Amino acid sequence: AAGVIQSPRHLIKEKRETATLKCYPIPRHDTVYWYQQGPGQDPQFLISFYEKMQSDKGSIPDRFSAQQFSDYHSELNMSSLELGDSALYFCASSFYSGSSYEQYFGPGTRLTVT
Amino acid sequence: DAKTTQPTSMDCAEGRAANLPCNHSTISGNEYVYWYRQIHSQGPQYIIHGLKNNETNEMASLIITEDRKSSTLILPHATLRDTAVYYCIVRVRGGTDKLIFGTGTRLQVFP
Numbered sequence: 001a002a003g004v005i006q007s008p009r010h011l012i013k014e015k016r017e018t019a020t021l022k023c024y025p026i027p028r029h030d031t032v033y034w035y036q037q038g039p040g041q042d043p044q045f046l047i048s049f050y051e052k053m054q055s056d057k058g059s060i061p062d063r064f065s066a067q068q069f070s071d072y073h074s075e076l077n078m079s080s081l082e083l084g085d086s087a088l089y090f091c092a093s094s095f096y097s098g099s100s101y102e103q104y105f106g107p108g109t110r111l112t113v114t
Numbered sequence: 115d116a117k118t119t120q121p122t123s124m125d126c127a128e129g130r131a132a133n134l135p136c137n138h139s140t141i142s143g144n145e146y147v148y149w150y151r152q153i154h155s156q157g158p159q160y161i162i163h164g165l166k167n168n169e170t171n172e173m174a175s176l177i178i179t180e181d182r183k184s185s186t187l188i189l190p191h192a193t194l195r196d197t198a199v200y201y202c203i204v205r206v207r208g209g210t211d212k213l214i215f216g217t218g219t220r221l222q223v224f225p
Contacts, residue, residue, distance in 0.1 A: 004157070033212060042201075043158060045212040056212055090157050092213075102148075103213060105157030 004106035012112045021076040021109045025093030032074040033092040081113045118202045123220040132189040136202030139183040151198040192223045
C-alpha cells in the first residue's frame with residue numbers, strides 16, 4: 001500500500017539558511033500534519049492542514065511556515081535556521097472525510113543545522 | 115485531550131506476551147484510546163484504538179477497563195522487532211485533531 005512520502009530524507013544546512021521539507025500524503029488523504037522530534041524527545045505537533053486550509057497550530061516558530069497545495073502535498077518552509085532546529089521532522093496524513101481517522105506517518109526528514 | 119500515564123520502560127522475553135498499561139483517569143465520554151509505537155527514529159506507527167469495548171487486530175489487542183480509566187495494550191507474542199517506544203494517546207476520534215505524544219513506554223524485547 002502507498003505510504004506517506006517525505007523528501008528529502010536527510011538535509012544539512014548552516015545557521016541562518018533556509019530549508020524546505022516536502023510531504024506527499026497517502027492518496028485520497030486530505031489532512032496533513034507536521035511534527036518535530038528533537039534528539040531524545042517525543043514528537044511535538046507543529047501544524048496541520050485540511051483541504052488546503054490551516055486547521056491547527058502548535059508550537060511552531062514564526063520562522064517556520066507551511067502550506068498545503070491543490071494536490072494535497074504540503075511543504076514546511078524554515079528560515080533563519082538555528083542549531084536548535086536540528087531534529088527529525090515527520091509528516092502524517094489522514095482521511096478526515098472517510099471512516100478512518102488514524103494518522104499515518106512518513107519516514108521523516110532528518111535536518112541537521114551546523 | 116486527557117493526560118495519560120505510562121511506565122517509562124518495560125522488558126519482555128521474545129515469544130511472551132507484552133502487556134503495556136496506560137492510565138487515563140480523566141478521559142471524557144467521547145474520547146478514544148489510541149496506541150502508536152515508534153521504532154528507533156522511524157515515523158510513529160498506528161497500532162490500534164478503542165472507545166470502551168476490547169479491540170483486536172493483526173498487531174495487538176486493546177483491553178479497556180469498564181470505567182475507562184485505564185487500558186492495556188497486549189502484544190501476544192513479542193518479537194525483537196517489537197522493541198520500540200509505545201505511546202498511549204487519548205483523543206476525540208475524527209476531525210483534524212493533532213496527536214499529543216507523552217513520554218511513552220520504552221519496550222525492550224530480549225532473546
